Amino acid sequence: MSNIAIHADQLSKRYTVATAKYRHDTLADQLADSVKSVFRRLRPNATENRTFWALKDVSFEVREGELVGIIGHNGAGKSTLLKVLSRITQPSSGRAQIYGRVGSLLEVGTGFHPELSGRENIYLNGAVIGMKKEEIRRQFDAIVDFSEVGRFLDMPVKRYSSGMYVRLAFAVAAHLEPEILLVDEVLAVGDIAFQKKCLGKIGSVADGGRTVIFISHNMTAINSLCNRVLWVDNGQIIDDGPATQVVSRYLAKATDDGELSEETWDRADEGPGTDTVRLKRVRVQRLDGDQSEPLTMETPFKIEIEYWNLVADARLHITIHLYTPEGIVAFTTGCQNSQPLPAGLLRSTGYIPGDLLNSGIHRFVVLVVKDSSSVLFTHESQVPINILDVRQREGSYGKEPGVVQPRLVWTTELLDFSPDSSCQSEYSPYLSMQAA
Numbered sequence: 004m005s006n007i008a009i010h011a012d013q014l015s016k017r018y019t020v021a022t023a024k025y026r027h028d029t030l031a032d033q034l035a036d037s038v039k040s041v042f043r044r045l046r047p048n049a050t051e052n053r054t055f056w057a058l059k060d061v062s063f064e065v066r067e068g069e070l071v072g073i074i075g076h077n078g079a080g081k082s083t084l085l086k087v088l089s090r091i092t093q094p095s096s097g098r099a100q101i102y103g104r105v106g107s108l109l110e111v112g113t114g115f116h117p118e119l120s121g122r123e124n125i126y127l128n129g130a131v132i133g134m135k136k137e138e139i140r141r142q143f144d145a146i147v148d149f150s151e152v153g154r155f156l157d158m159p160v161k162r163y164s165s166g167m168y169v170r171l172a173f174a175v176a177a178h179l180e181p182e183i184l185l186v187d188e189v190l191a192v193g194d195i196a197f198q199k200k201c202l203g204k205i206g207s208v209a210d211g212g213r214t215v216i217f218i219s220h221n222m223t224a225i226n227s228l229c230n231r232v233l234w235v236d237n238g239q240i241i242d243d244g245p246a247t248q249v250v251s252r253y254l255a256k257a258t259d260d261g262e263l264s265e266e267t268w269d270r271a272d273e274g275p276g277t278d279t280v281r282l283k284r285v286r287v288q289r290l291d292g293d294q295s296e297p298l299t300m301e302t303p304f305k306i307e308i309e310y311w312n313l314v315a316d317a318r319l320h321i322t323i324h325l326y327t328p329e330g331i332v333a334f335t336t337g338c339q340n341s342q343p344l345p346a347g348l349l350r351s352t353g354y355i356p357g358d359l360l361n362s363g364i365h366r367f368v369v370l371v372v373k374d375s376s377s378v379l380f381t382h383e384s385q386v387p388i389n390i391l392d393v394r395q396r397e398g399s400y401g402k403e404p405g406v407v408q409p410r411l412v413w414t415t416e417l418l419d420f421s422p423d424s425s426c427q428s429e430y431s432p433y434l435s436m437q438a439a
Contacts, residue, residue, distance in 0.1 A: 008183055008214040009065040009088065013097035016058040016083050016238075057083040058094070059238040065216065067103075067182075070209035072229035072246060073218045074253055080238040081218045085109055085185045088216070103182030103214070104133050108173050117161035121152060121171050124160055128175045142178045149204070150174035151197075170197060177204050183214045202228065222250050223392045254297045254391055264294065266385055271311045275382045280319060280371055283348060284309040285384050290354070299391045300408065301357045308369055309350045316343035319379075321351040322370040325388070328363035333406045339375065358410035361403065362392035 057080050065071050073081050086092045088099055089107040115124045125146055129139035147153045150170040152163070160168060176184060186205060202224050209215045209228070219225055225232060225246060232249040234242035242249050265286035268274035274281040288294065290303040298304055308321045322337030338351050365388040371379045 006067050007064055007100075008067045008069070008102055009063075009216070010100040010102075011061055011063050011088070011097070012099070014058050014061040014084070014087060014094050014099055015056065015096045016080075016087060016092065017095040018055045018057055019053070056238050058087065060097070061235075061238070061240055062097075063233060063240060063243065065214060067214055068209065068212045069231060070205070070215045070217065070229050072225040072232040073216065073235060074220070074222070074225060074232055074250065075235035079235045081235050082109065082187055083238075084235065085187055085216065085218065089185050101183065104180075105183045105185065106176045106179055106181030107185040108176040109185065109187040115160050115168070115172060118159055120158060121150075121156045121160055121163070124171070125175055129179050134179055139179065142180070146171075146174045146178045149178065149200075166197075173201050173204075177201075177208055181213070183216070184208055185216045187218045188220060221392075222254065223394060226250055226393055250393065251296075254393070255295055264288070264386065271313065274311070275380065276310070276371065277379050279312075279314045279317065279373075280379060281311050281313070282308070282369070282371075282382060283311060285369060285382070285386055287386050287388055297391050298389060299393050300360065300362060301394065303357045304355050304388075306353045306355065306367065307350060308352070309348060310371065311348055312344050312346050315346040318343050318374050320372050320375070321353075322372055323353055324368045324370065326366045326368070327361070327406055328365065331406055333360065333365065337370075337372070359407055360388075360390045361405055361408040362390050364389045 061080075061084065073084065075081050083092070085107065086109060087094050088101065089105055089109065090101075091107075091109070116127060119127060125143060126136070126139055129136075147156060150173075152167050152171050155163065155167065160171070163171070173186075176186070184205070205215055205217060206228050217225070217229065229246045232242075232244065232246045233240050234249050234253050242252060265284060266282075267284045268282060271281050271283070274283055276282055284307065286307040286309075287298075288305055288307065289296065289298065290305060296302075306323060308323075310321075312319060318340065320338050320340045322335065324335050325333045327333050336353055338353070367384050367386075367388065369382040369384055371381075373379050
């Protein structure tokens, strides 16, 4: 076991939650309870206890130099697991053996004393994980440069914003050279540029041979950084394997459990609309027909609108307004029918290419338009378009800014060649290659 960094054996953590047995929301409730107390000898503020297992029989091993991601929904037990590993909380049963010096960044505020300055907290954190003063001094300038809070270094950290706090806390945790680094999803507090900077640092820490356990809801970062992923659900590890495979199964499960893929109305008098046209179905589908897989930024998909045209020879067309998670119209699209339509059940389909939309949960509004200008009615669809970002990137993680994120074609070409001899010498291999 010389190359084992973490060995967890049947880890369990139980919490006891006390809940009130009686509530007095109004004066009438209190008077009624007072009358009842004559017949029962119970205190009005009596409580009952229930047991909640945040972790249940969790076992795994992490080898030295591994970068392991932990994923799962909120409340699954991920943060509790890291708190047990970092010795912040004791397990109710089982044990965790840690072979090496541990640095952790689990939540805003962990490990910093609010009354001490940023400078003093750097030395305090180093001392806590067992570093000598000289070791801390050697890394001090790098920590300050990375955190970008040098102007406020001698200010008590209780006056820091949450973003400044996270910047300094991450810089300390990453630069004080622990053998094992535990990082929870605290990077969401910082701005996008700093998040990418931190994620790049996590990758370089792992490349340096140190062990990293990384919790994140950012599947792009998990896929890009981690070779192995643990999926935690209801306090238990339900999947453990290569990152791309576990993330794919996790996303597919999340899509199956929580999202509506279509709206349907069985009869024309039930669907939204007017006396002349009513909706039957609104559906979002992948073009490849595999509904078991989620929509990603690369996935082409279609929006199908089925509707009853109740009046023959009507000139109708469907328009879609697609909104970003921030409520901004990403684009408007529609089918322009120049010919009158027969009465009956019709279907209009809009095809959305891959490599267009940015990540996030999009919504759309269906408009039924007559004579190219008159909106008969609108329907705000309850079908979400959840675009997931699992794209592999080189040196970049997280959501990019912008309403859309198209993958465009770019070229670079040499327009002029400098007559300078030094430049000629520098670029001559390139020119030879191009000529070949």
